Amino acid sequence: MGQTPIQIEGEARGGACVLVCEHASNAMPEPWGDLGLSDAQRAAHIAWDPGALGLARALAERLDAPLAAACQSRLIYDLNRPPHHSGAMPARSETTDIPGNQSLTAQDKLARTEALYLPFHAQLRALIARRLARGTVPVLITIHSFTPIYFGQPRAVELGIIHDADATLARAVLQHAQSQTDLDARLNDPYSAADGVTHTLALQATPMGLPHVMLELRNDLIADEDAQQAMAETLTPVLQNAMAQIAQTKGEVV
Template sequence: MRDDMLIDPSEGPAFAVLRPGGTSDVVLICEHASKTMPKALGDMGLDEAVLESHIAWDIGAQSVAELLSERLDATLVSQRFSRLAYDCNRPPESPGAYPERSEIFDVPGNIGLSASDKVRRADALYHPFHQAIDALIDERLAQGRSVVLVTVHSFTPVYFGKLRDGHLGILHDEDRRLADAMLDAAASARLELVRRNYPYGPEDGVTHTLKRHGLTRQIANVMLEIRNDLVSDETGQRQWAGSVADLLETSLERLKTEGGRLHA
């Protein structure tokens, strides 16, 4: 492997695409799908338990996203390496893209990175991932198709020692039309503990993917956060994928009825 390469060709590409020919308007994104660390970064100075924890990936999110992809026949773009190597829901200029500390854990492998180190990380992980999403969405829009952006995440039930009792967060930035429709659908379905911009909101810098790909193109978009203990096994993953799919289908039908198209 060349010295300037972060990912060896034997490790595969930075991202994976499932159902590239999906017929759904929905394009699914999973930025924190994997706990895999690029071999060049070793263990980042962390022990195995930490590398298995929520700071390395969104537990259960990829499995839920894959089930949603199957149910909806939706294309899914996933990051194949850990958020600790590069958090693809942050732009390269953000310190959070290369977190020196995540919740209560220091990340030694990210402390004191040089500008060239950060460029190397972004070139290997961030840019290929987001360029793939750009290409996918722009191709569909050029074909005259409607596109809806849905990012899938999970959150830890205990954060800095505080319990989070919510089940599902429906997050948005300036464009709230899909989030509003999903929250209304959740209320009608009597789903409990579904909350707006929970456990984070735009002020926490978590809507980068929505802004880069959704707001810039004026396409409907939403970010989903499911508490990770609810999707840590196959039963929970199937249950929540089904619930989310129901909410999406109901909401998209409502938006189409009200507005005719899902983008400007």
């Protein structure tokens, strides 16, 4: 009955943040299979965030951070959506119908929720809670990528910096990205919390008072390992400086 839904790398690392990559994989294992998609469709951004896992791993090493990554395609279950969201097990993604998601029963949805969503978030919660119980309040950073052309429209933004309820870290990351890099970096672009894309942050960071940010890289900038390593080199000091800047105010819950 499928594989483990979460892979945690470097759990013992002692850095200030925890990295998450919900759309790391385009794997479509049994019992779900390929959902009726072609190889080309399964390789496209609708199935995962291309480049995000490589970037997340390169950042995790430089930031001495544990990384929690998904092991299955977002088309089977999008871990950044709650079970009743139409995008959790989407019947259509951008311009592509997903045959295997056309007529899911409540039982089908329940089975995917229990196999993937619940254990992924329970294990991520435990990873974070273990740090909190030891007296460390980690920063939560989720790593995503987006397609350069969406519904036929090219996107100019290169680095999207998105937050849930608390904008403090996102604003600091934006400031350092704009002053330290040549990237076209924007706040809450190409998406924002209002689009429902901050579910993991809402579930894992906001209730704990964790400083948090979601990074969205345009996927043409992280298309191969060399590009991912270079982007990690660029973003590491941005994140380090932003985390240092907010460290004084980083809210321990009292």
